[in-house]
Structures are given as structure tokens and as C-alpha cells.
Amino acid sequence: MAQDFEFERIAQDGRARLGVLRTPRGEIQTPAFMPVGTAATVKAMLPGSVRETGADILLGNTYHLMLRPGAERIERLGGLHGFMNWDRPILTDSGGFQVMSLAQLRKLDEQGVRFKSHIDGSDWLLTPESSMEIQRQLGSDIVMAFDECTPHPADETTAEESMRLSMRWAQRSRDAFGDRPGYALFGIQQGSLYQDLRGESAAELRKIGFDGYAIGGLAVGEGQEAMFDVLDYAPDMLPEDKPRYLMGVGKPDDLVGAVQRGVDMFDCVLPTRSGRTGQAFTRRGVVNLKNARHANDPRPLDPDCACPACQGYSRAYLHHVFKSQEIISAMLLTWHNLHYYQELMAGMRAAIASGTLDEFVAAFHAQRAEGDLEPV
Amino acid sequence: MAQDFEFERIAQDGRARLGVLRTPRGEIQTPAFMPVGTAATVKAMLPGSVRETGADILLGNTYHLMLRPGAERIERLGGLHGFMNWDRPILTDSGGFQVMSLAQLRKLDEQGVRFKSHIDGSDWLLTPESSMEIQRQLGSDIVMAFDECTPHPADETTAEESMRLSMRWAQRSRDAFGDRPGYALFGIQQGSLYQDLRGESAAELRKIGFDGYAIGGLAVGEGQEAMFDVLDYAPDMLPEDKPRYLMGVGKPDDLVGAVQRGVDMFDCVLPTRSGRTGQAFTRRGVVNLKNARHANDPRPLDPDCACPACQGYSRAYLHHVFKSQEIISAMLLTWHNLHYYQELMAGMRAAIASGTLDEFVAAFHAQRAEGDLEPV
Numbered sequence: 001m002a003q004d005f006e007f008e009r010i011a012q013d014g015r016a017r018l019g020v021l022r023t024p025r026g027e028i029q030t031p032a033f034m035p036v037g038t039a040a041t042v043k044a045m046l047p048g049s050v051r052e053t054g055a056d057i058l059l060g061n062t063y064h065l066m067l068r069p070g071a072e073r074i075e076r077l078g079g080l081h082g083f084m085n086w087d088r089p090i091l092t093d094s095g096g097f098q099v100m101s102l103a104q105l106r107k108l109d110e111q112g113v114r115f116k117s118h119i120d121g122s123d124w125l126l127t128p129e130s131s132m133e134i135q136r137q138l139g140s141d142i143v144m145a146f147d148e149c150t151p152h153p154a155d156e157t158t159a160e161e162s163m164r165l166s167m168r169w170a171q172r173s174r175d176a177f178g179d180r181p182g183y184a185l186f187g188i189q190q191g192s193l194y195q196d197l198r199g200e201s202a203a204e205l206r207k208i209g210f211d212g213y214a215i216g217g218l219a220v221g222e223g224q225e226a227m228f229d230v231l232d233y234a235p236d237m238l239p240e241d242k243p244r245y246l247m248g249v250g251k252p253d254d255l256v257g258a259v260q261r262g263v264d265m266f267d268c269v270l271p272t273r274s275g276r277t278g279q280a281f282t283r284r285g286v287v288n289l290k291n292a293r294h295a296n297d298p299r300p301l302d303p304d305c306a307c308p309a310c311q312g313y314s315r316a317y318l319h320h321v322f323k324s325q326e327i328i329s330a331m332l333l334t335w336h337n338l339h340y341y342q343e344l345m346a347g348m349r350a351a352i353a354s355g356t357l358d359e360f361v362a363a364f365h366a367q368r369a370e371g372d373l374e375p376v
Numbered sequence: 377m378a379q380d381f382e383f384e385r386i387a388q389d390g391r392a393r394l395g396v397l398r399t400p401r402g403e404i405q406t407p408a409f410m411p412v413g414t415a416a417t418v419k420a421m422l423p424g425s426v427r428e429t430g431a432d433i434l435l436g437n438t439y440h441l442m443l444r445p446g447a448e449r450i451e452r453l454g455g456l457h458g459f460m461n462w463d464r465p466i467l468t469d470s471g472g473f474q475v476m477s478l479a480q481l482r483k484l485d486e487q488g489v490r491f492k493s494h495i496d497g498s499d500w501l502l503t504p505e506s507s508m509e510i511q512r513q514l515g516s517d518i519v520m521a522f523d524e525c526t527p528h529p530a531d532e533t534t535a536e537e538s539m540r541l542s543m544r545w546a547q548r549s550r551d552a553f554g555d556r557p558g559y560a561l562f563g564i565q566q567g568s569l570y571q572d573l574r575g576e577s578a579a580e581l582r583k584i585g586f587d588g589y590a591i592g593g594l595a596v597g598e599g600q601e602a603m604f605d606v607l608d609y610a611p612d613m614l615p616e617d618k619p620r621y622l623m624g625v626g627k628p629d630d631l632v633g634a635v636q637r638g639v640d641m642f643d644c645v646l647p648t649r650s651g652r653t654g655q656a657f658t659r660r661g662v663v664n665l666k667n668a669r670h671a672n673d674p675r676p677l678d679p680d681c682a683c684p685a686c687q688g689y690s691r692a693y694l695h696h697v698f699k700s701q702e703i704i705s706a707m708l709l710t711w712h713n714l715h716y717y718q719e720l721m722a723g724m725r726a727a728i729a730s731g732t733l734d735e736f737v738a739a740f741h742a743q744r745a746e747g748d749l750e751p752v
Contacts, residue, residue, distance in 0.1 A: 040696065044703040046684065069671065069696040077674055077692050085688040295445065298453055308422065312461040316453050320416065320445040327420040327706055 004182045005211055007243050011353050015236070015262040018352040021212075021243055023141055024182045025081070026088045028056040030243060030264040031352075033255065033345045034091060035338055036272060039064045040074075040084040043272050044330040045338070047086045053307075053335065054342030057089040057142075059267040062134055063098030066124075067117045071137035079139030091186075091267070092140035093247075094131045094173075097149045108148065110165070128172035136180070144214065145173035147188045152220040159192035166190045166216075167204040174208045184211035186245060192217055193226055195233055202237035213238040214245040215263070219254070228257050235262035252281055252344055253368075256361055259348050271341045275334030278322040280309075282340060283367045287315075289333065294319035297376055307339035308332065380558045381587055383619050387729050391612070391638040394728040397588075397619055399517055400558045401457070402464045404432040406619060406640040407728075409631065409721045410467060411714055412648060415440045416450075416460040419648050420706040421714070423462045429683075429711065430718030433465040433518075435643040438510055439474030442500075443493050447513035455515030467562075467643070468516035469623075470507045470549070473525045484524065486541070504548035512556070520590065521549035523564045528596040535568035542566045542592075543580040550584045560587035562621060568593055569602055571609055578613035589614040590621040591639070595630070604633050611638035628657055628720055629744075632737055635724050647717045651710030654698040656685075658716060659743045663691075665709065670695035673752055683715035684708065 004024045011018040021028040035042045035050055038061045042050050050058065060080055065071060077083050080090055096113065099106055103115035103124075112127030131146040147166035150159050170187050177185045187210035191197030205213060215234050218227045227249075235244050245265035246258050255266055271281060278290040282302040287294075289301075297315035305311075309318065309332035321329040344364075351360035380400045387394040397404040411418045411426055414437045418426050426434065436456055441447060453459050456466055472489065475482055479491035479500075488503030507522040523542035526535050546563050553561045563586035567573030581589060591610050594603045603625075611620050621641035622634050631642055647657060654666040658678040663670075665677075673691035681687075685694065685708035697705040720740075727736035 039700045039702060040693070041702045041704040044707075046704065046707065047688075048684075068700060069692070073672060073692070076672065077690060083690070083693050083696075085693075296449060296452065308424075312423075314453060314459070316445070316449070317416070317459055317461075320459075324415045324444060326415060326417045327703055328417040328422065330703055331420075331422065331707070 005184045007212070007241065009241070011355075013352040013355050013357040014260060016259050016348070016352050016357050017262060017264055018349055019243070019264060021264075023089045023184070025141055026056065028089060028265075029349060031255075031259045031345055031348055032056055032265050033341045034059045034265065034267040035341075036061070036267055036269045037084065037086070037090075038269075039068070040080060042334075042338075044275065044327070044334045045272075047084065049335060050086075050338065051088070053338040054346060055338065057091060058086055060090050060092045060138065060140065061098055062092050062095035062131065062138070063102065063126075065092075065138060066095065066134050067119050071134040075137035075139070081139055089141040090139075091142035092135045092138055092144065094144045094146040095126050095134065096131070096146050097248075099126055100149065100151075110168075112146070128169045129176040132173055132176040136183075140183070142184045142186060142212065143177060145170045145185065145187050145210070147190060147216060149220065150190050150192050150217045152192065152217070152222050154192045156192075156194055156197070159190075159194055159197055163190040163192070163197050163201050167201060170205060171208050174210070186210055186212040186214050188214040188216040188247070189234060189238065190217045193222060193230055195230075198230065198234045199237055202234075206239060210242070212243040212245060212265075214247050216247050218246065219248045219250055219268075224251075224254060224257070227254070228261065231258055231261040231263065252341070253365075255341075255344065256348065256364055260357065260361065271337035272334050275337045276330040278329070278333065280318075280333055280340075281337050282372075283364075284370060284372050285368045287372055289315065289318045289322045289329075291319070293375075299373060299376065301336060302340075305336065305339065305343075307336045309336040381560045383588070383617065385617070387731075389728040389731050389733040390636060392635050392724070392728050392733050393638060393640055394725055395619070395640060397640075399465045399560070401517055402432065404465060404641075405725060407631075407635045407721055407724055408432055408641050409717045410435045410641065410643040411717075412437070412643055412645045413460065413462070413466075414645075415444065416456060418710075418714075420651065420703070420710045421648075423460065425711060426462075426714065427464070429714040430722060431714065433467060434462055436466050436468045436514065436516065437474055438468050438471035438507065438514070439478065439502075441468075441514060442471065442510050443495050447510040451513035451515070457515055465517040466515070467518035468511045468514055468520065470520045470522040471502050471510065472507070472522050473624075475502055476525065476527075486544075488522070504545045505552040508549055508552040512559075516559070518560045518562060518588065519553060521546045521561065521563050521586070523566060523592060525596065526566050526568050526593045528568065528593070528598050530568045532568075532570055532573070535566075535570055535573055539566040539568070539573050539577050543577060546581060547584050550586070562586055562588040562590050564590040564592040564623070565610065565614065566593045569598060569606055571606075574606065574610045575613055578610075582615060586618070588619040588621060588641075590623050592623050594622065595624040595626055595644075600630060600633070603630070604637065607634055607637040607639065628717070629741075631717075631720065632724065632740055635728075636733065636737065647713035648710050651713045652706040654705070654709065656694075656709055656716075657713050658748075659740075660746060660748050661744050663748055665691065665694045665698045665705075667695070669751075675749060675752065677712060678716075681712065681715065681719075683712045685712040
């Protein structure tokens with residue numbers, strides 16, 4: 001573990017783990033959900049509000065930030081924390097995944113990925129070494145190794161070649177990261193849906209040695225069942241005493257199933273993106289505020305929720321401001337969704353602490369099965 | 377004055393008045409600036425934040441609300457205050473001005489204005505009587521009489537005919553409003569730039585009797601000098617013991633000049649609209665955050681401002697999020713602009729109280745003349 005970083009496992013319930021990741025910028029209670037602050041902002045939220053929902057850590061996207069406003073600029077301005085007014089931990093991805101999904105004319109070889117910016121068409125090269133340097137410039141607390149997120153579906157030969165490239169890049173990331181007290185480096189397991197490849201990848205990463213381990217290459221279209229199949233074995237291949245981070249996941253029931261399978265950290269754009277498209281996550285399932293059935297409904301989105309959207313407004317209002325394309329719609333629904341996600345994580349942490357996660361999960365599914373509120 | 381409404385004049389400095397308008401929903405310190413909450417939201421702000429900037433009262437737009445979500449719906453849901461989560465006073469305009477500037481195929485005659493909705497093309501008729509009814513359904517605390525905002529420029533005959541129509545509509549508004557304890561009705565002076573017409577209009581309104589008096593038909597393209605020429609005489613034509621409201625004004629120096637001329641209330645979309653287009657109002661003048669000169673500037677927008685945008689962020693950040701079209705840009709700049717406007721009003725109120733408005737105004741202009749911050 002990097003100096004000043006400590007992962008304490010407090011309790012275990014089945015394979016689920018309760019822990020705390022101590023960092024120089026504050027503690028992260030795990031299992032943890034990290035809201036995504038792509039371009040130095042969690043969209044439609046002020047940082048103080050994000051913290052109020054219970055978030056201990058944010059995720060920043062290296063790809064977006066390197067292109068705009070630029071990592072050197074952020075470094076000159078004192079780093080990402082001060083720039084975006086968030087003084088708690090930040091994890092940055094390596095840029096690899098975003099390059100492959102967003103950049104133009106990308107070309108991957110042993111060295112790294114060449115691409116053109118989707119913003120202005122400028123030429124860039126991202127390598128394990130430059131990714132480490134950019135994440136250092138940003139001031140990221142938890143740096144992710146540079147990898148290739150193996151596309152889905154992939155036959156075993158393709159998955160193997162891709163995973164082995166990522167492992168060579170993992171070693172180069174480790175070498176380039178060097179010794180940075182106060183900062184942590186996480187490796188990323190690949191191997192697609194193949195158990196033997198996941199095992200080989202985990203062994204390689206353990207050999208190199210990281211401060212935490214991510215499970216990559218999931219939530220890329222394989223579906224929940226296939227993802228859970230991998231999670232039935234993949235987390236346990238990773239060191240027990242280090243945090244395990246499932247990248248890009250997910251829907252509420254994905255989080256619940258993954259926590260049951262031993263995952264400690266998550267990130268996903270779903271609660272924030274859905275907040276901008278009129279979708280609310282509640283304990284009774286997803287509510288689409290754009291639906292006309294809400295137009296005259298005086299009831300709150302969720303009568304049991306303590307967030308500002310549920311405490312101050314009716315479904316009728318949330319429907320109205322969504323239809324009118326008012327910014328407050330994104331503000332309120334994003335706040336609600338992040339509040340719900342953090343409450344779900346806090347609920348799972350409390351259940352693990354008391355050894356009642358199975359009951360918690362049963363109640364979680366039962367309440368969703370009841371469906372949304374009865375008609376007025 | 378309507379029962380439960382009381383306007384107390386506390387101090388006078390030259391023609392400027394310090395007062396308090398007491399309403400069943402709370403006090404309004406005057407001179408007051410009312411943020412505009414067109415469609416049941418002050419765009420990009422939560423109501424609690426609007427209140428934090430110092431706003432005592434909001435303005436709602438009858439035209440927008442009648443079309444969407446509909447005044448009957450808002451009434452069924454318990455009124456505009458609960459709907460938009462603002463429990464302090466709300467003033468609504470009559471819809472007349474917005475119909476003439478936004479609606480399609482509008483046709484004005486003695487009865488009122490026929491038009492098609494700009495949202496769905498549906499047919500509507502707005503009259504003094506229906507405007508009073510819609511504003512009642514909304515639950516507005518301060519109802520505006522239905523008038524025609526005389527277009528600019530207007531020759532004297534046109535201005536006279538338009539003003540006299542508005543005065544007949546003012547009487548019909550008064551009759552239709554009836555006796556509503558706890559709610560106030562304001563009349564609106566017209567007469568374009570013609571002093572004799574302004575005088576005739578004021579006399580008509582005084583004869584009818586209102587709880588407050590607005591100065592209408594200004595800020596429609598005549599320029600500040602012509603507006604101030606009218607304000608040199610128009611406010612004093614209105615009853616001394618009632619609040620005077622200058623509709624749709626204005627820029628910071630408009631507010632200052634109008635307060636000096638005896639105006640008590642203002643509304644304008646400028647601080648909120650500008651907040652969405654990267655324009656910030658500061659004591660040193662307007663700052664355009666889209667300007668590339670801010671890209672590397674670590675300094676706050678205004679080092680002496682206590683708003684969240686100035687306390688938490690650099691100009692470089694505000695430039696970045698504006699360029700990246702992030703919602704937080706509108707959130708922060710709107711908050712800043714409303715904070716600045718309310719601080720300006722509070723400064724003028726304190727200066728009137730201490731009899732130092734001339735000094736305050738001199739300092740206001742001197743600081744603006746210094747211009748924006750020196751280059752880094």
C-alpha cells in the first residue's frame with residue numbers, strides 16, 4: 001500500500017466486505033459508490049451537494065480533462081481538487097477506455113493509442129507513461145493503470161492478446177508511477193468472460209503489486225447474468241487485503257449483486273446521466289418523470305426519501321420542469337439519484353456490519369417488485 | 377391597500393425611498409429586486425439558494441404558466457408557492473407583455489388579446505378578467521393589472537390610444553379582482569415618453585385606486601437617457617404612500633438611477649439570463665467568462681464577493697465549465713449575478729437609511745470606471 005493509504009477490513013458477511021480506505025484526503029467507507037465528475041464537475045451538482053449525498057470520493061476522466069482544459073493547465077492552477085472545489089479523494093481513470101469509445105481515428109499498438117481529439121481534431125498519443133504523468137498533473141489520489149478495456153464480445157484468443165497487452169502496460173504503468181507517497185496506483189484485471197484469463201491477469205497484477213485492484217472489461221454489453229458469472233470468481237482472485245473496484249457499474253441491482261460477490265468500489269454515470277433525462281432511481285424501481293401520468297400527481301417522487309427533490313416537490317412539478325427543459329430538472333433528479341445511490345451503499349454497509357446482508361438484499365428486491373406508487 | 381398589506385416608508389434620501397412592504401407571506405425590503413422565475417423556477421437555481429442571495433420576492437410569468445403546466449392545474453395542486461417550493465411573496469405579471477412578445481398570430485382589440493400558444497399552437501384569449509382569474513388560480517400575492525405595453529417608438533396619438541385602452545383595462549382589472557383580503561393589485565402607468573400622457577395615466581390609476589403602482593412601457597428600447605427622462609417625473613405622479621414598481625429593469629446602473637428617482641421595486645431577467653451566457657455582473661463591470669483571457673487566471677471573479685462562485689472557484693474554472701457547456705456554469709454565474717444584484721440593493725437601502733446615497737452612487741460609478749481586474 002502506498003504510504004498514507006490504508007485499507008482496513010472491518011467486517012465480512014458472506015463474501016461481502018465492509019471496510020474503510022484511509023487516504024491523506026479523507027476516509028472512504030466501502031462498499032463505496034463514486035459519482036462521476038467527467039470534466040471537473042459532477043454534472044448539475046455543486047460539490048458541497050455531492051458531499052451532502054454521502055459521497056466520499058469522486059471519479060474524474062483523464063481523457064476529457066487532458067483535452068480540455070488540459071492537464072498542464074490544471075497542474076499550474078494547483079491541481080484538480082482546488083480547480084473543481086472538492087478537497088476529498090479523487091480517482092482518475094487512465095483515459096484508455098474513453099479514448100477507445102470517444103476519440104476519432106484511434107490506432108492502438110504496443111506503445112499506446114494514437115488518436116484525434118473529438119473536440120478539435122488535434123493529434124494525441126496516450127501511453128502508460130503519459131497516462132501516469134497526466135494523472136500526476138491532475139493530482140489524482142488514486143491513479144488507474146493504463147489498459148485496454150477488451151471489447152465485448154471477444155473470442156478467447158483476442159481476449160488473451162488484449163489482456164496480455166494490458167498486463168505489459170500494467171508493468172509499464174507501475175514503473176512510470178514510481179514512488180509517490182500519499183498517492184495510490186490501482187491495477188486492472190482483464191480477461192473478458194474467460195475464467196482462466198481472469199486468473200492469469202490477477203496473477204500478473206499480484207506479481208507487479210498495486211495498492212488496489214480493479215475488475216475491468218465488464219458492463220460492456222455482456223448483461224448482468226454474464227457479469228455476475230465473472231464476479232462469482234474474479235474478485236476472489238485478487239488480494240484479500242486490498243480494495244476491489246468494479247469499473248463502470250452500474251444499476252442499483254448490479255451494485256447489490258456485486259457487493260454480495262466481494263466488490264468494494266464502484267463508479268457509474270447512470271445516476272447523473274439519468275438525472276438529466278428524467279429518470280429517477282427509487283427503492284420501488286425506476287420512475288420516468290417525462291411520463292404524462294405524473295402531470296397532476298401531488299405526491300413526492302419517493303415519500304421516504306430525504307433528498308431536496310422529494311422533500312420540496314411533487315411529481316407534477318418534476319414532470320413540468322422536465323417537459324419545460326428547465327435546468328432545475330437536472331439539478332433535482334441528479335441530486336435524488338446520487339442520494340439514492342449513496343443511501344443504498346450506506347444500507348449495504350450497515351447490513352454487512354450487522355451480518356444481515358441477505359435480509360437487506362431480500363427486502364431490496366421485494367420493494368422493487370412492488371413497483372412504483374399506486375395511482376393517485 | 378389590501379388588507380394585510382402595508383407599505384411603510386422608513387427613510388428618504390433625495391427622492392430615493394427606503395421602505396418595507398409587509399405581506400401575509402413575509403416582508404419585502406425596498407428598494408427591492410425581484411428575480412424572475414418564469415416557468416415556476418428561477419432558472420438554474422434552487423429556491424433556497426435564491427433566498428440565500430437575499431431575495432424577498434419572486435416574479436412569475438402568467439403567460440408561460442397558463443400555457444404550461446396550466447393555471448387550473450397549479451390551482452388544483454395547491455398554488456404556485458407550494459408547486460415551486462417558495463413560501464415567500466410572488467408577484468405575477470398580467471401576461472399582456474409576454475403575449476405580445478412571444479405568442480403567435482396575436483390580435484388585440486377592446487376585449488383583450490387573442491393568440492396562439494408558441495408551445496403547441498392552441499388558441500387562447502387573454503382579457504383583464506381572465507388575467508385576474510389566472511393570477512388568482514396561481515395564488516399570486518401581488519397581481520398586476522392587464523395592460524398593453526405600448527411599443528417603442530410610438531407617436532403621441534398611438535401612445536395616447538394605447539394608454540387609454542390600458543386605463544379601461546385597468547378599471548376592468550380592478551372590478552374583476554374584487555375584494556381579496558391578503559392579496560394586492562397593482563395598476564400600471566403607461567404613456568410612452570410623453571409627460572402629459574404619463575400624467576393622465578397616473579390620474580386615471582389614482583382614481584381607480586390600487587395597492588401599488590407600476591411604471592410600464594419603459595426598458596423597451598428607448599435607452600437609459602430617455603428612460604431616466606421619464607423617471608425624472610413619472611414616479612412622483614404616483615401616490616407617495618404606495619410602492620412604485622419599474623417593470624423589466626434592468627442593468628445595475630439602471631437600478632441605481634431609478635432608485636435615485638424614487639422607484640421601490642424592480643424585476644429583470646438580466647442577471648439570470650446573463651448567468652447562462654457566461655456574463656457576470658461585478659462591482660467592476662461586466663466580465664465575459666467565455667473570453668480566453670480567463671483560461672489560466674487563478675483569481676476569483678470578484679475577490680470581494682461572498683457568493684459560492686467567487687468563494688470556491690477561479691476564473692479559469694468558470695471559463696472551463698462555460699466552454700464545456702457544463703450546467704454548473706449556469707448554476708454558479710446565476711448565483712453570482714443574483715447575489716450581486718441583491719447586494720447592490722442592500723447597499724442602496726443602507727445608504728438611504730444613513731442619508732448617504734449620493735456617496736454610494738459616486739463610489740458605484742468610480743469602481744466601475746476602474747474596470748475589471750488588472751491582468752495577472
